[in-house]
Amino acid sequence: MEKKGRGALLYTYRPILANPMTVALLLLVLVVTFGIGPIVAGPEGLWPLGGACFAPLAAVLLAMALFKPSPTLVFEDGIEVSLPLWRRLLGRPRYIPWSEARDVYPRSYEVAGSFLSPFASSAGTLVHTGIGIETKEGRRILIRFTPGSIRVFRAESRGYLETMMVIRDRFARRGERMITTAKSYSDTEVLAMQNRARQPLVRIEGVFTAFFLPPSIVIVLLIALAWARVDLTSFTIAIVLAVALFPPAISMARTLRQSERRNEILSELAKFQEHLRERSEPANGAKPE
Structure with a gap:
């Protein structure tokens, strides 16, 4: 099968409709909306509130549709x-000619939302391998291959392996290089980068402090408000909860930032290794004797 101006179609990868984190959120909303809601709020006349209780479910489904x-x-x-879908509706370009690609290499990325887990701070977030494309214009594109079920923290999915194999074969057949701007690293530098990538994102002591501190903050603030004779209105309670959520929010933000830095290190190493792989193979893709 050929498309005009694009050559033969070599491979098609169809991603999952929603990543595992989104599916988990959908299941949680379904349980709360149709399970816990009617049992707890139904007798008080607070469910379904004229359909308002279904708004979170509608929001999740709409988000899933827009991100399909x-x-x-x-x-x-x-x-x-x-x-x-939302980027396609905006008319964002999808097609990239290989002639405009400067580098094509394995690139690490985090499964969306995994940094929200407190365990991610010490054990590492859910990292998978995609394909990074850097164009001559300076654009950086990431193609994700998140599997439907996640069994390990770091993985190369079947979709990634098959797609990368097809791309490597295409470049090898034409005697073209996938990497043209890779940095060179010494063995010492590679070992140092690998060591940095293995380190925990955040110290476990900080994680426990951040996630177990909110109840104490709520208690202290409520005692202080009672001592100051401040009425507990909805607005006051909202402020108390917001303040209590600061520590875990800061911890998750730091986890995300550290994860992004680590993924950059892993991607840079993968780019260098891809460059070495190409150098070790003949330009025409034939195996050395």
């Missing part, structure tokens, strides 16, 4: 990257 990804299509002369 398109297939990734690998052509002989280029690649059509997967984009969510």
Whole structure:
């Protein structure tokens, strides 16, 4: 099968409709809306509140629809990257000719929302391998291959392996290089980068403090408000809860920032290794004797 100006279609990857974190959120909303809600709030007349109780479920379903990804299509002369529906509606370009690609290499990325887990701070977030494309214009594109079920913290999914194999074969057949701007690292530098990537994102002591501190903050603030004879209105309680959530919010933000830095290190190492792999193989893709 060929598309005009794109050459033969070599491979099609169809991503999952929603990542595991989104599915988990959907299940939680379903349980609360149709399970806990009617049992707890029903007798008090607070469910379904004229349909208002279904608003969170509608919001999650709408978000899933807007973020529904398109297939990734690998052509002989280029690649059509997967984009969510909302970006396609805005007319964002999907097709990238291989002639405009400067570097094509394995790139690490975090599964969306995994940094929200307190365990991610010490054990590491859910990291998977995608395909990074850097164009001559300076654009950086990430193609994700998140599997439907996650069994390990770091993985190369079947979709990634098959897509990368097809792309490598295409470049090898044409005697072209996938990497043209890789930095060179000494063995000492590589070991140092690997060591940095293995380190915990946040110290476990800080994680426990951040996630177990909110109840204490709430108690202290409520005692202080009672001593100051401040009425407990909805606004006051909202402020107390917001203040109590500061420690875990800061911990999660730091986890995300550290995870992004680590993924950059892993991606840079993968780019360098891809460069070494190409150098060790003949330009025409034939195996050395």
